[in-house]
């Protein structure tokens with residue numbers, strides 16, 4: 001399946017070809033936040049001074065929207081400290097000093113290993129979902145949700161579709177696994193193409209089984225012609241779609257669902273499940289496959305370091321490794337550091353502490369030198385209309401920006417502010433260098449908080 005380019009949005013330079021992830025040695029210490037996703041903080045299950053083994057549970061919660069946290073090195077719990085997540089919030093974290101032995105907590109239960117897609121087909125979806133929950137998997141995305149929440153059938157759709165006044169509830173029939181990175185050049189998904197295809201097959205089969213999807217689409221980046229991809233695509237009976245990498249933000253969830261299935265996700269609060277689609281990145285499918293084939297939790301994350309570093313590279317790093325150590329492994333950042341953006345240059349969040357750890361929700365960082373950081377200005381809008389031409393969801397960013405700037409949140413909400421997907425296209429094209437995304441994010445927060453007067 002070939003897709004047309006996005007009509008609006010912006011054109012980005014083609015990202016460099018991604019190479020397979022390089023294994024990074026486990027660090028001396030790991031910092032494991034007890035919340036690595038959107039949702040509840042887990043309760044610590046260990047005390048300072050306690051010896052822990054690889055895979056041992058160090059944090060867990062009974063809340064549905066929470067994920068279990070496991071030790072990613074063996075060693076001694078050194079302390080409980082606060083780390084700062086990409087959203088700038090302090091999260092209690094377990095610090096483990098690595099003893100270098102990598103001793104697992106226990107032998108994997110062999111009867112629990114599902115090494116073939118056929119084994120997955122014979123397992124109840126609720127049992128598969130329980131195993132993903134126990135493994136603490138999280139969708140790799142800034143503020144991603146625990147995977148078992150993402151995959152659970154909704155009690156009620158987030159947003160109903162209406163047909164002649166009657167609400168329509170659509171069962172999931174399509175699974176999209178996307179190897180197209182939404183915010184290049186941070187490219188963990190592309191980097192994993194052609195890797196561990198057996199695990200990937202099990203992971204995709206499990207995602208299809210849990211969601212109930214009968215149709216599976218593998219979205220592949222266009223122009224990435226490697227033998228591995230051809231082999232992989234040929235191994236599966238599922239459909240493949242070639243997606244442009246230069247047409248931004250084509251690979252964000254709702255736009256990709258629309259391009260691949262023709263279904264429109266209801267905005268602003270709907271999600272692909274509401275139109276019968278589950279969409280997961282390739283690295284999530286691989287995590288699922290690893291958990292099921294090994295009967296052990298996943299202790300590492302595929303993590304890209306892009307931008308102004310000596311050797312941009314994707315690594316496989318232990319969860320809890322300080323981001324500064326991964327940047328150092330990529331040859332180090334610029335002499336005059338500017339920004340470290342977690343997630344990607346367009347939609348990521350800048351962090352102020354390079355010692356923040358790699359978590360299950362992080363996919364990579366984009367590093368900028370001080371000279372290349374765009375300084376936003378306090379200039380008024382000059383009504384050039386470029387942002388309107390660029391907005392992929394057909395908003396009028398110039399007007400929304402002004403309304404949010406002057407705290408007219410109710411008026412902004414009436415002009416569909418909440419439909420903004422925070423893609424950053426308007427800020428990218430604005431010649432007046434107005435901080436458009438900041439205005440819009442702030443306005444959305446105020447609307448959600450009900451502060452519209």
Ligand code: SF4
Pocket residue numbers: 390391392393394395396397419420421422423424425426427436437440
């Ligand atoms: S208004 Fe929102 S969706 Fe439109 S270009 Fe700006 S950030 Fe993207």
Ligand code: SF4
Pocket residue numbers: 380381382383384385386387388397398401426429430431432433434
């Ligand atoms: S691109 Fe900037 S200056 Fe031009 S209309 Fe939009 S906000 Fe105004």
